[in-house]
Amino acid sequence: MAKLTILGNSAALPANNRKLSAHLFEIDGHSLLFDCGEGTQFQLINFKKSLLKISKIFITHLHGDHFYGLPGLLSTMSMLNREKAIDIYGPKGLMEFLHAINEVSKSEPSFKQRIHIVDVENKQFLCEEKGFKVYAFPLFHSVASFGYLVQQKEFKLNIKKSFVHNNDIPIKWFQRIKSGEDYIDNSGTVFLNKDIAEQLHSPISYAYCTDTGYFPQIADYINAVTLLYHETTFLNSEKEDAIAKKHSTAEDAANIAKLSNANNLIIGHFSARYSDLNDFLKEASPIFPNTIIATEGLEIDL
């Protein structure tokens, strides 16, 4: 269905053998990259992920630990003779940055880089593919920072096997029932769609929220999300730092997950000062039990 791979979970600077922010989300034949800290291309290679399959890149904000890996990744794609265009979404300034890089490196990429500036004050639709849509929404940080939500589209309905077995449904009716219509048989009997069809899989969703201070509005943007990634730069013992720097604590992240009615919470973007990540789990779990640590290399199937 979909798979999330954690590429980096360190805040600001590499420490304790942790790498910088990047998540790869594979869905419906697409590879979506969220943030691209320095070394992201190495992590993709480490975890045997194809660089060329990445079709869209979403940058949350323009602090170096979230986008300094872009030039190298794009340059490597070019050296691998990528032809397929790539879509890159991110805040104002991203275009100037990529132009400056290409200018100074005198490089002409082998593929088209379509840059889309994200500048939203509310949840806003960004793009869609056959199986999913992506939305952006504002976060609360020291510079413009945006969260992203991947929402899988509704699946076509399946006609219940028992009903197919016991009724002689004309072929022309199959698609109509799968599209939600009630079924009327030759005798005029009406079978309500909800009684004869069902959705075998619920659409999943994934939200990527970093960097941000505690910002309860997020819950409105991602209500009932399947998997929420929320930054936890600090523990509650450093709450003052978190407030001053517009970052979140593990408690903050758990509260956002609870408010959002999320199914699962994954936490990362840990400050270099912490070597033991279990303390984050200890702080978040009492508030939101379905919490896990974004360990690098971790793959989560949705």
Next chain:
Amino acid sequence: MAKLTILGNSAALPANNRKLSAHLFEIDGHSLLFDCGEGTQFQLINFKKSLLKISKIFITHLHGDHFYGLPGLLSTMSMLNREKAIDIYGPKGLMEFLHAINEVSKSEPSFKQRIHIVDVENKQFLCEEKGFKVYAFPLFHSVASFGYLVQQKEFKLNIKKSFVHNNDIPIKWFQRIKSGEDYIDNSGTVFLNKDIAEQLHSPISYAYCTDTGYFPQIADYINAVTLLYHETTFLNSEKEDAIAKKHSTAEDAANIAKLSNANNLIIGHFSARYSDLNDFLKEASPIFPNTIIATEGLEIDL
């Protein structure tokens, strides 16, 4: 005396678990960084080298694999509250690149970054410290590319122990003899300096030459160098590629070492197409026996 540490040896893109170009040369209390490919800060941390001790950075040319690690390294130095100014040497365009990065990241570094543009047509003095001088010289590549030579200064002479032991030299004469003067004793006897003083250590030198095609002029710039690093992107079987892309083969590098009367040759910047690096050694050694492979993490004491 001096120590070279290899941080990365891969050409163009990371492959076969090899990282991008960077050498750390520690001499006389200074840490000099040559090139700064993406991930250089991770390699410095891996090999337990202090980021804050780096006092000068030398960039050979503006292809991404040689300088895309600069923004992250400088940003981390800033987050570690570096105060000491840093000197960065490199080709035209470097200043615009660093300004664009600071502009888009809205970052104000915690320390002064002094950028020195290198644009030389011959060997030219760049800078000096108490114990060494650094020179730049042109290489031969598809964009402006410069080699660097670190030349340790001459040491003061030592008076031979046997002479000190057998003669009653007045204290005021010690510095004069160490500075190269002949010694005249009370009886008027002249002792030639070369007979009574000696240099216990020869000054060492280190040259960093990448990227470049075969360019015999290099030999004039680095004559009798102690340790020559020369790129070997290709093997001789890909000589045509080497010529077309203005890179060198292992044979080219060995020939430059021979022409330069170098003591030792270290080769790196291997194309991703090669997984077995021993072939490079097999090609270079018959021409220049004192050749070694620039394995990442290798430390060489000079």
